[in-house]
Amino acid sequence: MSALFPFHGGLKTVRHKTESNQTRIWTAMLPPRLTVPLRQHIGAIAKPLVQPGDRVLKGQMIGQPDGYISAAIHAPTSGIVSAVDPQPVAHPSGLADLCVTIESDGEDRWINRQPVNYPHLHPSELRNVIRNAGVVGLGGAAFPSAVKLNPSGRSERLDTLILNGAECEPWITCDDRLMRERAADIVAGLQIMAYLLGPYEVMIGIEDDKPEAIAAMSAACVRTGYMVCPIPTRYPSGSVKQLVRLLTGKEIPVDGLPVDVGVQCFNVATAYTVHRAVNFGEPVISRIITVTGQVHGPGNFEVLIGTPFAALIAQCGGYREGVERLILGGPMMGFALHSDDAPVTKAANCLLAVGPAELAPELPVLPCIRCGACMDVCPADLLPQQLYWHARAKEFDQARDCHLFSCIECGCCSVVCPSHIPLVQYYRYAKNEIWALEKEKQRAEQARQRHQARMERLEREKQEREAKLRQKAPRVEVVASSGKQEG
Amino acid sequence: MRFKTVTSPHLHQQTGVNQVMRRVLYAMVPGITALVWFFGWGILINLALATVMALGAEAAMLAARSKPLALHLGDYSAVVTAWLLAVALPPLAPWWMTVIGILAAIVVAKHLYGGLGYNPFNPAMIGYVVLLISFPREMSAWLIPHGIGQPHALSLLDTLQIIFGGAGSLPIDALTGATPLDVLRTQLGLGQTVAEIRNSPVFGIVAGRGWEWATAGFLTGGLWLIYTRTAAWQIPAGLLGGLAVMATAFYLIDPQHYAPPWFHLWSGAAIFGAFFIATDPVTASTTPRGRLIYGAGIGILIYLIRGFGGYPDGVAFSVLLMNIAAPTIDLYTRPRVFGERQP
Numbered sequence: 132m133s134a135l136f137p138f139h140g141g142l143k144t145v146r147h148k149t150e151s152n153q154t155r156i157w158t159a160m161l162p163p164r165l166t167v168p169l170r171q172h173i174g175a176i177a178k179p180l181v182q183p184g185d186r187v188l189k190g191q192m193i194g195q196p197d198g199y200i201s202a203a204i205h206a207p208t209s210g211i212v213s214a215v216d217p218q219p220v221a222h223p224s225g226l227a228d229l230c231v232t233i234e235s236d237g238e239d240r241w242i243n244r245q246p247v248n249y250p251h252l253h254p255s256e257l258r259n260v261i262r263n264a265g266v267v268g269l270g271g272a273a274f275p276s277a278v279k280l281n282p283s284g285r286s287e288r289l290d291t292l293i294l295n296g297a298e299c300e301p302w303i304t305c306d307d308r309l310m311r312e313r314a315a316d317i318v319a320g321l322q323i324m325a326y327l328l329g330p331y332e333v334m335i336g337i338e339d340d341k342p343e344a345i346a347a348m349s350a351a352c353v354r355t356g357y358m359v360c361p362i363p364t365r366y367p368s369g370s371v372k373q374l375v376r377l378l379t380g381k382e383i384p385v386d387g388l389p390v391d392v393g394v395q396c397f398n399v400a401t402a403y404t405v406h407r408a409v410n411f412g413e414p415v416i417s418r419i420i421t422v423t424g425q426v427h428g429p430g431n432f433e434v435l436i437g438t439p440f441a442a443l444i445a446q447c448g449g450y451r452e453g454v455e456r457l458i459l460g461g462p463m464m465g466f467a468l469h470s471d472d473a474p475v476t477k478a479a480n481c482l483l484a485v486g487p488a489e490l491a492p493e494l495p496v497l498p499c500i501r502c503g504a505c506m507d508v509c510p511a512d513l514l515p516q517q518l519y520w521h522a523r524a525k526e527f528d529q530a531r532d533c534h535l536f537s538c539i540e541c542g543c544c545s546v547v548c549p550s551h552i553p554l555v556q557y558y559r560y561a562k563n564e565i566w567a568l569e570k571e572k573q574r575a576e577q578a579r580q581r582h583q584a585r586m587e588r589l590e591r592e593k594q595e596r597e598a599k600l601r602q603k604a605p606r607v608e609v610v611a612s613s614g615k616q617e618g
Numbered sequence: 619m620r621f622k623t624v625t626s627p628h629l630h631q632q633t634g635v636n637q638v639m640r641r642v643l644y645a646m647v648p649g650i651t652a653l654v655w656f657f658g659w660g661i662l663i664n665l666a667l668a669t670v671m672a673l674g675a676e677a678a679m680l681a682a683r684s685k686p687l688a689l690h691l692g693d694y695s696a697v698v699t700a701w702l703l704a705v706a707l708p709p710l711a712p713w714w715m716t717v718i719g720i721l722a723a724i725v726v727a728k729h730l731y732g733g734l735g736y737n738p739f740n741p742a743m744i745g746y747v748v749l750l751i752s753f754p755r756e757m758s759a760w761l762i763p764h765g766i767g768q769p770h771a772l773s774l775l776d777t778l779q780i781i782f783g784g785a786g787s788l789p790i791d792a793l794t795g796a797t798p799l800d801v802l803r804t805q806l807g808l809g810q811t812v813a814e815i816r817n818s819p820v821f822g823i824v825a826g827r828g829w830e831w832a833t834a835g836f837l838t839g840g841l842w843l844i845y846t847r848t849a850a851w852q853i854p855a856g857l858l859g860g861l862a863v864m865a866t867a868f869y870l871i872d873p874q875h876y877a878p879p880w881f882h883l884w885s886g887a888a889i890f891g892a893f894f895i896a897t898d899p900v901t902a903s904t905t906p907r908g909r910l911i912y913g914a915g916i917g918i919l920i921y922l923i924r925g926f927g928g929y930p931d932g933v934a935f936s937v938l939l940m941n942i943a944a945p946t947i948d949l950y951t952r953p954r955v956f957g958e959r960q961p
Contacts, residue, residue, distance in 0.1 A: 384957045385956075454621075456624065467622065467628070471619050494630070497634075497690075500638070500899050501899045511956040512955050514948075514952060516904055549635045
């Protein structure tokens with residue numbers, strides 16, 4: 132065990148882990164219809180490979196990655212494609228997105244799965260296997276993992292490969308259960324990642340409120356040289372920047388990536404899917420999701436991608452009385468769903484139904500008294516109260532100068548604010564306004580360039596015409612004079 | 619099923635502005651108890667009058683500004699302002715002084731600048747300074763503490779009569795006198811040494827007799843505010859540090875004519891100001907380093923005003939002067955952001 136490097140701020144939040152982490156991972160039922168979004172990841176939307184009426188097998192690729200930063204999408208079960216059209220998805224905007232709808236045939240028949248013996252593969256081929264299996268970061272961001280597993284372009288070796296099992300958000304326990312029950316599989320995936328990245332050291336960060344997971348992972352890591360590092364239970368220790376700092380003492384630069392400080396970080400569930408993809412030939416068609424809060428039977432479910440949230444809730448025995456919000460993700464950073472008819476995606480780690488018991492009563496907002504409680508908990512060492520003043524006054528340049536974009540929207544400041552100001556909402560607003568202004572500026576610049584090019588072209592054409600005219604000038608004059616005579 | 623959509627985070631701690639303000643009130647209780655013990659009923663009457671006036675003025679201004687009354691009256695900020703001002707007033711101050719002070723604090727310094735959170739100056743100190751400049755004689759006539767000379771035995775009725783009806787037949791001049799800092803200042807001016815002055819009966823173990831116990835009470839309450847993180851530790855640390863450094867430097871140069879640092883720290887409103895006045899977050903600096911600088915600035919100014927200015931104590935003026943500087947201090951003391959390169 133190496134020494135830890137605590138980060139500034141953070142919060143001790145309510146935990147609510149025991150509601151869902153006392154039972155084994157259940158296998159969710161196969162729903163009659165699955166709606167599989169083609170955009171479940173950061174990057175370009177996958178290109179559909181199927182049409183309505185096509186018969187698909189479980190694990191068959193139905194969406195092809197479009198570009199380097201994109202991910203493949205696979206059929207979660209066998210059946211018939213009934214539609215390829217925009218459907219409601221889990222997105223804060225509430226807008227629909229392109230989905231492949233599959234009517235299950237109930238047979239759940241696999242394609243021919245082809246495990247690979249990875250030490251015999253060239254790293255680029257191995258990365259292709261992972262890429263074609265649709266592996267993305269399952270911690271929530273859903274960034275295509277094959278991209279992060281590509282060390283090319285970096286001169287020196289990676290210092291540290293970190294596996295993130297912190298799971299710092301309250302209520303969520305899917306990683307906890309996965310580590311307890313399938314530690315060896317996670318470590319097998321981690322070995323593949325280490326094979327590709329060649330790090331000097333491998334660390335697994337787990338919050339110390341999960342002793343069973345720590346024990347299971349430690350047992351699985353025997354004779355691998357990997358270090359299982361219990362970390363203090365303090366939100367947001369599972370945020371990449373904070374976890375890297377905690378374990379290595381290195382700070383990822385503002386606007387930088389973990390690789391900039393020689394670190395790469397993956398979620399434990401991602402390592403598990405890498406293992407399934409490489410050693411079993413199974414693409415990412417399911418994930419483990421925590422369903423908890425005000426439902427009758429909370430727990431963790433291994434569920435097929437595309438299963439409607441409502442079907443999952445029904446398997447938990449339905450909602451209890453007084454559910455007010457359905458949150459996708461944790462209560463700190465998750466977003467409230469409009470409805471439960473959207474489908475499970477690769478990024479969906481928790482479905483949390485909350486009522487008045489969990490939610491603080493909505494209190495009226497008072498003016499900021501500049502007490503600095505927000506500053507004391509900010510893990511990015513920002514001055515949230517000043518960002519708030521600037522965002523409120525629409526002084527976006529000042530907000531940016533105060534490092535608005537270092538804000539990770541962890542929500543600590545909003546939680547502790549004695550004036551109950553929805554601070555994070557102001558930062559999101561300011562960020563969106565800045566992005567919109569930037570797009571506007573880009574568009575204006577493009578328009579200006581187009582206009583200039585057009586003026587130059589017109590000028591050039593005019594000059595060419597005049598040059599031609601000048602060449603022809605004597606004859607023209609003659610013609611003109613003769614024309615006049617005719618008139 | 620459809621649900622309400624609210625943005626994250628979905629958790630909230632049950633803290634509130636009213637809780638912060640109530641803690642400040644609780645923390646003042648030990649100091650106020652000592653003041654009442656040594657100076658009698660006047661302290662309590664001033665507190666009650668100031669509280670009623672402050673709530674009335676706050677309600678009137680909120681109504682004029684069409685703000686929800688119950689919500690803002692319930693934040694206790696007006697009560698805090700009232701108590702801070704009342705504690706600073708002489709125990710037998712006529713009622714209209716308290717009224718004028720509160721009106722200046724709540725109406726002018728607070729609401730005309732936009733109300734809670736928007737006032738650039740500490741409202742209680744504005745009220746205090748208005749009174750100090752307008753009525754210097756009344757403001758310097760403090761009751762002689764219980765236990766010096768003849769024990770004053772002003773009954774509640776006598777006190778009420780003095781405050782609301784004037785002294786009348788009561789021997790008010792025999793009951794009041796200069797504050798210890800005032801005595802020090804006057805006697806130094808007359809060419810006496812600090813050691814000689816310290817023999818005066820107005821002085822006790824460390825500082826003014828009676829006063830020093832109130833200071834101990836405010837220190838206790840103030841440390842509790844720091845412990846509960848209601849107030850930022852940097853401000854009192856900076857203030858007392860700044861004052862101590864100045865006082866020590868001058869004491870080392872000439873102990874005959876400059877009072878020792880412990881006397882300065884324990885006298886007047888230094889402790890009270892450090893923990894209760896300067897820590898008002900609205901008007902103070904908000905960055906960690908900024909708070910130290912802000913506090914140190916106040917401490918240095920207190921010493922300069924006490925030693926070389928026209929007033930025996932300088933907490934109110936020093937706080938107001940540093941209030942002006944707070945935004946600039948904040949601008950130059952931004953902490954290093956996570957991942958930002960060392961400058």
